[in-house]
Amino acid sequence: MSGLTQTANSDTGRTVISVDAMGGDRGPAAIVAGISLSAKKNPDIAFILHGPEEQLRALVARKRNLDGRVEFRDAPDVASMDAKPSQVMRQGKSTSMWSAIESVRSGEAAAVVSCGNTGALMMLSVVRLRKLPGVNRPAIAVLWPSKNPQGFNILLDGGADIRADEGDLLQYALMGASYARNGMEVAHPRVGLLNVGTEEHKGRAELKAAHDLMARNADGSNFEFAGFVEGTDLPGDKVDVIVTDGFTGNVALKTGEGTAGMIGAQLREAFKFSPLSRLAAIMAYTSLNRLNKRIDPRRVNGGVFLGLNGTVVKSHGSSDATGVSAAVKLAFKLGQSGFSERLAARVASAVSLPQDDPTSTSADENE
């Protein structure tokens, strides 16, 4: 089954990424164009591609730079965009999504990328990869353009679970900090807890409990706890990681997306208004392009599922080649750094920390 994978993985030293070729709004051609883009930029990457094999082979054959770097796994069915997770579970093994996760489960690939249905991807990932010991609710970590030097902040949970108690929020802090270290080279991440005000007397009861828990665990877990933050800090430089429940996180992300989209549309309209403004737009082309590049959602494409035995990157459903390539890049980076194993060690060490004695032990500093 895996002659080619062996080659890609062991003999060439390439990191193998498992890619679900189906389920994206633009079909498998956009996915193949995306991995071709990644292969062009990165000689150390190889792929296992999941979907209807014949169709995929034809698409890959047209990209010369993918020669010898792609292995196929035939999967005739697609987990559709509007299917409920439970329906996808019933479809099960025949879907490209299931198959793609399987390659991570078996150790053939270092990480998996899918543009498919988020709910279904999360459910299959939990069922097949299983939660890390000590993790109650896995979370989706999303990158958001920010004023920080690394260019992005991490928000979690972006919508895996609408609930989160104080223990879950502490786990999110640990997992988000670990992601910032391994995915973004932030050595000592600053973590904030999202609330409606920064005063300690404000907000919901579980947030006060989570505040205390995070303050007590920060030192031993190699992050700095910055206390409560507000929605305005999401694109700011006060913290690197913002922790909240999946309901609030999802609303915040979508509000930010909607606002950025509206401003972009009005900016384009403003420049179309008169011949002079059209000329100005041409002159300002590089400036506007620079801005666009900075806030282009395709370049921050990839929600990472945290808290599982394996790295799963959810790419946007409407991703084009640029978007898919960004998600693959993220999967490669996390896969290569052994992120999943480091995160597991980090969570395990925090779980063993007696919470009433913050001085008792320290987490694994190898992370």
Next chain:
Amino acid sequence: MSGLTQTANSDTGRTVISVDAMGGDRGPAAIVAGISLSAKKNPDIAFILHGPEEQLRALVARKRNLDGRVEFRDAPDVASMDAKPSQVMRQGKSTSMWSAIESVRSGEAAAVVSCGNTGALMMLSVVRLRKLPGVNRPAIAVLWPSKNPQGFNILLDGGADIRADEGDLLQYALMGASYARNGMEVAHPRVGLLNVGTEEHKGRAELKAAHDLMARNADGSNFEFAGFVEGTDLPGDKVDVIVTDGFTGNVALKTGEGTAGMIGAQLREAFKFSPLSRLAAIMAYTSLNRLNKRIDPRRVNGGVFLGLNGTVVKSHGSSDATGVSAAVKLAFKLGQSGFSERLAARVASAVSLPQDDPTSTSADENE
């Protein structure tokens, strides 16, 4: 006490707005400049100004167009920006905020505007004006720039209360729709309930209950219920009113604010990059100005407290003259339309609606 008010209110037919001159970040000079701007544009407006009388008289004397249009109420103390609401309650009657609310309570003014501490203003407003019969939690309604013809959407609750059950959310729908009719001339507002997805099976249990309650009450209460909406719809044109609890609403608003602010800053930076882009910025000046005017938060300044016996407009703490004038304009519009009385009638009629029989009666169509 009220010779001048009598003149302003009864004899001249002017609508009187009560203004808390203190508590804003820029001091009373910005407030006086703001009401002067309003007086210039609107001959039908008069003011009662609350704060240290001597200081305020000196500031008003410098604005010719305020001659004979301002009455003073001496109040030596200020409800400070970082005071807890309970501290302001203890300070009580001597603050300009208390005094400003008092003018609405007594019927001397049609509405009150304050730039002070939101929590304190809400607490004093609830204590002095009292909640409308049938209202459990008052809400803060905030305007947000949108693609709709009226230019703005209404979001509530923007942060008055971090909790809201299904009954509260129905009240918010009624109050928000009433605000859209009276403050923005939207005859039959479309109301959406904020959730993490638009499918009916998604989200928290209380949201499903609120969904059903709103669907049953929409016809009798003269609004169209559009079902669940997402964060992306906040600046969109799918609905006119978006209903959520004060925690989620506050996070959404602040995330939108932060995102708009970050893009604005990067846009300015992009245009400073090179001599050519600086020239382009000059040429694009009117286009950028048009955009700026559309998304300028100062022009949508004013959170309205809904659910009280009287209209209270909270202006941003950092409001300059333009911002104060926008808040005064909103207070004038709502005060003149008899919004507070209409809202009371609307809420009362909905409360009397037996919720298990949606066909039994209909709300007051005079609203």
